[in-house]
Amino acid sequence: MEIILLERIEKLGAIGDVVTVKDGYARNFLLPNKKALRSNNANKKVFEANRAKIEADNAARRTDAEAAADGVNGKQIILIRQSSNAGALYGSVAVRDIVDALHADGVTNVTKAMVVLERPIKTLGVFDVKVALHPEVAVTITVNVARSPEEAELQSQGVDVMADLFEKDESGFTEDYDPNAEPGEIASVTSDDEEEPAEEA
Numbered sequence: 001m002e003i004i005l006l007e008r009i010e011k012l013g014a015i016g017d018v019v020t021v022k023d024g025y026a027r028n029f030l031l032p033n034k035k036a037l038r039s040n041n042a043n044k045k046v047f048e049a050n051r052a053k054i055e056a057d058n059a060a061r062r063t064d065a066e067a068a069a070d071g072v073n074g075k076q077i078i079l080i081r082q083s084s085n086a087g088a089l090y091g092s093v094a095v096r097d098i099v100d101a102l103h104a105d106g107v108t109n110v111t112k113a114m115v116v117l118e119r120p121i122k123t124l125g126v127f128d129v130k131v132a133l134h135p136e137v138a139v140t141i142t143v144n145v146a147r148s149p150e151e152a153e154l155q156s157q158g159v160d161v162m163a164d165l166f167e168k169d170e171s172g173f174t175e176d177y178d179p180n181a182e183p184g185e186i187a188s189v190t191s192d193d194e195e196e197p198a199e200e201a
Contacts, residue, residue: 079093125145
């Protein structure tokens with residue numbers, strides 16, 4: 001389907017560009033969200049007649065987004081989740097969780113549509129997530145997913161909590177090793193002296 005863009009769309013074009021997209025993408029996303037018009041003679045005339053207003057509105061929204069960007073860019077949110085010993089979450093962190101955490105932290109101007117999460121977060125760790133406050137203004141926030149506030153603090157300092165856990169597990173196994181034992185020797189073997197009285201009886 002050929003459409004006229006009403007705002008800049010990443011990887012598609014800028015305001016006023018006539019581009020071809022898949023029908024489903026146009027019908028399900030671009031047209032209902034007023035991000036584009038079907039490209040036909042009537043709509044082209046409507047767009048040209050309103051182009052100055054559309055561009056002015058876009059510029060105003062961009063200015064507001066740029067002003068808001070300072071309060072959002074580089075923000076770190078901490079999400080406490082249960083996980084397996086291997087660091088896999090029971091469930092996952094989705095866009096809604098990130099937006100709720102931002103709102104709880106006082107950042108109320110971010111909506112679900114602004115958070116660009118390519119796939120849900122399913123492991124512990126620190127993740128950079130893009131937030132598009134406007135088609136031309138994007139910032140990055142940090143999502144710190146941990147099992148406790150203490151682990152979150154360690155992760156924020158660059159400590160790989162999962163790697164540390166595995167190291168502790170491995171060191172636990174080596175503590176039981178007796179460095180003086182002969183190869184193949186079994187610690188519980190009884191001596192010959194203890195066996196002789198049993199044979200005489």
